[in-house]
Amino acid sequence: xxxxxxxxxxxxxxxxxxxxxxxxxxxxxxxxxxxxxxxxxxxxxxxxxxxxxxxxxxxxxxxxxxxxxxxxxxxxxxxxxxxxxxxxxxxxxxxxxxxxxxxxxxxxxxxxxxxxxxxxxxxxxxxxxxxxxxxxxxxxxxxxxxxxxxxxxxxxxxxxxxxxxxxxxxxxxxxxxxxxxxxxxxxxxxxxxxxxxxxxxxxxxxxxxxxxxxxxxxxxxxxxxxxxxxxxxxxxxxxxxxxxxxxxxxxxxxxxxxxxxxxxxxxxxxxxxxxxx
Amino acid sequence: xxxxxxxxxxxxxxxxxxxxxxxxxxxxxxxxxxxxxxxxxxxxxxxxxxxxxxxxxxxxxxxxxxxxxxxxxxxxxxxxxxxxxxxxxxxxxxxxxxxxxxxxxxxxxxxxxxxxxxxxxxxxxxxxxxxxxxxxxxxxxxxxxxxxxxxxxxxxxxxxxxxxxxxxxxxxxxxxxxxxxxxxxxxxxxxxxxxxxxxxxxxxxxxxxxxxxxxxxxxxxxxxxxxxxxxxxxxxxxxxxxxxxxxxxxxxxxxxxxxxxxxxxxxxxxxxxxxxxxxxxxxxxxxxxxxxxxxxxxxxxxxxxxxxxxxxxxxxxxxxxxxxxxxxxx
Numbered sequence: 001x002x003x004x005x006x007x008x009x010x011x012x013x014x015x016x017x018x019x020x021x022x023x024x025x026x027x028x029x030x031x032x033x034x035x036x037x038x039x040x041x042x043x044x045x046x047x048x049x050x051x052x053x054x055x056x057x058x059x060x061x062x063x064x065x066x067x068x069x070x071x072x073x074x075x076x077x078x079x080x081x082x083x084x085x086x087x088x089x090x091x092x093x094x095x096x097x098x099x100x101x102x103x104x105x106x107x108x109x110x111x112x113x114x115x116x117x118x119x120x121x122x123x124x125x126x127x128x129x130x131x132x133x134x135x136x137x138x139x140x141x142x143x144x145x146x147x148x149x150x151x152x153x154x155x156x157x158x159x160x161x162x163x164x165x166x167x168x169x170x171x172x173x174x175x176x177x178x179x180x181x182x183x184x185x186x187x188x189x190x191x192x193x194x195x196x197x198x199x200x201x202x203x204x205x206x207x208x209x210x211x212x213x214x215x216x217x218x219x220x221x222x223x224x225x226x227x228x229x230x231x232x233x234x235x236x237x238x239x240x241x242x243x244x245x246x247x248x249x250x251x252x253x254x255x256x257x258x259x260x261x262x263x264x265x266x267x268x269x270x271x272x273x274x275x276x277x
Numbered sequence: 278x279x280x281x282x283x284x285x286x287x288x289x290x291x292x293x294x295x296x297x298x299x300x301x302x303x304x305x306x307x308x309x310x311x312x313x314x315x316x317x318x319x320x321x322x323x324x325x326x327x328x329x330x331x332x333x334x335x336x337x338x339x340x341x342x343x344x345x346x347x348x349x350x351x352x353x354x355x356x357x358x359x360x361x362x363x364x365x366x367x368x369x370x371x372x373x374x375x376x377x378x379x380x381x382x383x384x385x386x387x388x389x390x391x392x393x394x395x396x397x398x399x400x401x402x403x404x405x406x407x408x409x410x411x412x413x414x415x416x417x418x419x420x421x422x423x424x425x426x427x428x429x430x431x432x433x434x435x436x437x438x439x440x441x442x443x444x445x446x447x448x449x450x451x452x453x454x455x456x457x458x459x460x461x462x463x464x465x466x467x468x469x470x471x472x473x474x475x476x477x478x479x480x481x482x483x484x485x486x487x488x489x490x491x492x493x494x495x496x497x498x499x500x501x502x503x504x505x506x507x508x509x510x511x512x513x514x515x516x517x518x519x520x521x522x523x524x525x526x527x528x529x530x531x532x533x534x535x536x537x538x539x540x541x542x543x544x545x546x547x548x549x550x551x552x553x554x555x556x557x558x559x560x561x562x563x564x565x566x567x568x569x570x571x572x573x574x575x576x577x578x579x580x581x582x583x584x585x586x587x588x589x590x591x592x593x594x595x596x597x598x599x600x601x602x603x604x605x606x607x
Contacts, residue, residue, distance in 0.1 A: 171367035174334050177354040178361045179381030179432060189384070193371040 035252065042245035049242055060246040070247055072224065073231030076142075080217075080227060081210040084149035085203050091150075092157025093199060097191070099158070100165045101173075111158070118155040125151065126219030134220070141222020148216045153206040160205060164198025204262040208255070284343070285310050285468040286331060286436050291340035292492075293326050300326040302492035303340070308436065308485070313462055313469045315483035317476060319515065323492035324472045325440060331470065332361050332438055345435050360429030360467070361438040364445065366421045368413035374400070374424050375409035381432035399427040402461060419450050426458075430465055437462075437469040443478060455481060476516055480504060488512050507531065510605050519579045521605075524551055524597065529607040536601035537580035539569055542592040550598040553578075557591050571595050 037051055045055030064070055092114070098104055099111050117125060129148050133139040139147075172194060176186040217227040226234065228247070236244055284307035293301040301323040308314045316324040329335040331342060333354035341350045349357055360381075368377050379396045387395070400406040403423035413421055422442060429437055442458065443451045459482055462469050473479055479486050480500045487497040488511075496508045507513035510521060510531070518531040538547075539557075546552050555573035569587060571578040578595050587593070 169365050169367055171363045171365050172369060174332075174354070175361065175363060175367040175428075176369075176380070176384075177334075178332055178357075178359055179384065179428070180355045180358075181380075181384040182353075182355050185384055189380075190369060194369075196371070 038245050038248050039252070041242050042249040044242050047241060049240060049245065060242040061250070064243050064246045064250070067235075067243065069226065069231045069235070070228065073226050073228035076145075076225055077211050077227040077229070080142075080145055080149050081207045083146050084153050084210045085206040087146070087150045088153035088157040088206055089161075089199060089203060092154050092202070093161050093195070096158050096162045096165060100162060101170075111162075114158040115155045117151045122152070122213075122215040123219060126216045130219060134222075141220065141225045145217065145220045145222075145225050145227075148220050149210045149213065152213060152216060153210055156206045156209060157202045160202035161195055161198040164195055164201070168194045201262070204258065208258065283310050284308055285345060286470065287343040288327070288331070289341045289343070291327070291330060291337045291342060293323075293330060293335060294338045299492055301330070301337075304489075304492070304494055306487060306494070306497075308468060308470055310468050311466050312484040313471060313482055314485040314487060315471045315473055315479035316487050316489060317473055317479040317515070318489035318495075319474060321491075322489040324474075324489050327489070328438055328440055328470060328472045331436070332359050333357050358432070358435045359438055360432055360434030360436070362422075362425045362429050362440065362442050364441045366413075366425040366445075368421055368424055368428075370413055372412075373409065374405065374411050374413070374416070377413065377424055378409075378428045378431050380428065385432070395431055396427075399431040400424075402430065402465065403427045403457075418446055419454060422446065422454065423457075426461065430461075430467065434467065437467045439469065439471045441472055441474070443473075443475070458482065488515060506603060507605070513603065513605065518603070522573070522576050522578065523607075524602065527602065527604050529605045530597075530602045531605055532597055532602050534568065534579040535566075535581040536598060537578060538596040538598065539571070539580050539582050539584070539587060540594045540596055542594050544594055547596055547598075549600065550596050550602075552594045552596040555593060555595050557587055557589050557593060560587060560589055 040051060040053050041049050042060055043056050043058070044050070044053030045057040045059070046053065095110070095114055099107050099114075104110060126148060129144055129151075133144045133147060134141065172190055173186055176190045177183070181189060211227075212229060213227070214229045214233065217230050218233070221227070221230055228251075232244055232247060286306070286308040288304050288306040291301060291304045291306075292299065304323070304327060306314075306327075316327055318324050326335060330337050331344075333349070333352060333356075337350060341348060343349060344352075344357055344359070369380065372380065375396050378399050379392045382392045382395060396409070397406060400409055403426050405420060405423050405427065408416065408420065408424075413424065416424065422445075426442070439458075443454050446454055455478055462482075471479070471482060483500055485497065486500050486503055488495045488503070490509075490511045496503055496512045503512070504516060507516055507518060510529075513521070513531045518533050520532050520534065520537065522530060524530050538550075540547075540552070542554060553573045555571040555578065557569055558572045558577075559570040561568040561570075563581075566581045566583050567587070569580045569582055571580060571593065573595055580595060
C-alpha cells in the first residue's frame with residue numbers, strides 16, 4: 001500500500017471517531033442504564049421502587065434472604081443447572097467425538113438432531129415434556145425439569161466442544177498412536193486434554209443458560225420445583241417492592257464472578273468464538 | 278541394494294483405493310537399514326498415502342507391508358515402532374517440549390530416570406535442550422519442527438517417517454533445516470523415509486529416490502543414477518528437463534536448458550552433437566545467466582546461457598551435445 005493511501009486511511013479513521021464514540025457511549029448507556037437503576041433501587045431505604053432511591057440500606061437484602069421461595073428457588077436453580085450441565089456434557093462430548101472423529105453414516109443428521117433443541121420453541125418443548133413425561137409416564141416434576149434443561153443444554157455441549165474439536169489438529173491423535181499409545185490412552189492423554197477449554201466453555205455457557213431460563217422452568221414447575229427466576233417472576237406479579245432488585249443484584253454479582261473465572265480459565269474469545277465457528 | 282534382504286521396510290505390490298480412485302497402485306519398495314529413501318512426486322501421486330500405510334494410519338487394499346521382517350500390513354500404528362513427523366508437526370499443545378518428546382517413552386512404561394536421559398539426548402541432537410520447559414505455541418516454526426523430530430527419534434523407532442517436513446518453513450530456514458536433517462539422520466543412523474514434492478530436497482538428502490506418478494513407481498534409484506538419466510517424460514519433467522524434441526536417429530529426447538548451446542548461425546556443426554537452426558524469440562535475464570527461448574522449426578527450445586550479447590529476433594544455431602541428450606521412450 002502506498003504511503004498516501006495509508007495516511008488517507010488514518011485521516012478517515014480520525015474523522016469517524018467522534019461519531020463512533022457517541023454511538024459506543026450510547027450503546028453502553030442503553031445496556032448499563034437499567035442495570036444501574038436496579039442496583040440503585042436494591043440499596044434503597046424506602047419501601048417502593050423509585051429512582052433516585054430514598055437513602056441507603058441493606059434491609060431488602062435481608063428481606064430477600066428471609067423469603068423462603070427465593071432460597072428454595074436458588075437451591076433448585078443451582079441443582080438443576082449443575083445436574084443438567086453434567087448430563088449434557090456426559091452425553092454431548094462423546095456424541096461430538098462420534099460425529100467428528102467416527103465413521104458414522106448420516107453424521108449430519110445426527111448432528112442436526114443434537115442441535116435441534118436450539119431452534120425448537122421452548123414452550124413447545126416444555127409442553128411436549130409435560131404431556132409425555134409428567135402426565136404420560138408419571139415422572140416427578142424435578143425429574144422432568146432436569147430432563148428439559150438437559151435437552152436445552154445439549155446443543156451448547158455439542159456445538160462448543162465440536163468447535164474446539166474442529167480446531168484441533170486431527171494429526172494429534174495419530175501422532176499419539178504412532179508414539180505407541182493405544183486408543184484409550186490416546187483419548188485420556190491427548191483428546192480430552194486438548195478438548196478441555198471447549199468443555200469448560202460449554203460448561204460455563206450451559207450452566208448460565210440453564211440458570212437464567214424462564215419459559216421451560218415455568219412450564220415444568222411442580223410444587224416446590226420453582227427455579228429462582230420463576231420465583232422472582234411470581235413475586236413480581238403480586239408485590240412491587242425492592243426485594244426483587246436485591247435478588248437481581250446478588251445474581252448480577254454472581255454472574256460477574258462466573259465471568260471472571262471463565263475468562264481466567266479459558267478466555268472469552270474462546271468461549272464465544274467457539275459458538276460461531 | 279534393492280533385493281530387500283537387509284530392508285527395514287518392504288512393500289510388496291501395495292495398493293490403496295478410495296472408492297473409485299486408486300491412490301497407490303502396486304508399489305514395490307525396499308528401504309535398506311540406515312538409508313534415507315525419498316518418496317517424490319507431485320501432489321496426488323500417492324506418496325503421502327504410501328507413508329501413511331507404512332505408519333499404519335491407512336490400510337492397504339492389496340499387498341503387504343513388512344517392518345523389521347515382520348508382516349505389519351494390518352498392525353495398529355502403536356504396535357509398529359515408527360517415528361512419524363507430521364507436516365503440521367502435531368505437537369501436543371497441552372504438554373511442554375520435554376513432555377512431548379517423552380510421550381512415547383512414557384506410554385511405553387520406560388522408567389522416569391531413563392525418560393529424562395533420553396529426552397535430553399534427543400533434544401541435544403536437535404539443538405533444543407534449553408527449551409525443554411516451553412509449550413509448543415511459544416516456539417517458532419523451525420523449533421517446533423525440531424521438537425517433532427526429537428519426539429519421533431526419542432522412541433528409537435525402526436523407521437523414521439517424515440511427511441513434507443520442511444514445507445511449512447520459509448525458504449532460507451528450509452535450506453538450513455535440510456542440512457540439519459541430513460546431519461541428524463547421519464548421526465542417529467535411523468532408517469528414514471521422507472515424503473516430498475521438492476526434487477532438490479530429495480536429490481540432496483536421499484540415498485534412494487522413488488518417483489511416483491499416479492500411484493505407481495515411475496523410477497527408483499540413487500539420485501546420481503536417476504538425475505542424468507530420467508526413464509520417462511514424466512520423470513524428466515519433474516526433474517526440471519524442459520526441452521522435449523525429436524532428433525534424427527535418436528527419436529524423442531530431452532535435454533536440460535543449461536546444456537543447450539547457442540552459437541552463431543554461420544558456425545559449422547560441432548563435433549559430438551547435433552544442431553538445429555532457430556530464431557531467438559525471447560530472452561529473460563536471470564542474474565547468473567539468461568534464459569533464451571528459441572523457435573526451432575516450430576518447436577520451443579529453452580537454453581540457459583551465460584553469454585549476454587544475444588538479441589531477440591536473431592537467427593542462431595541451437596546445439597544439443599550428445600553427452601547431455603537423454604533418449605526417452607516415445
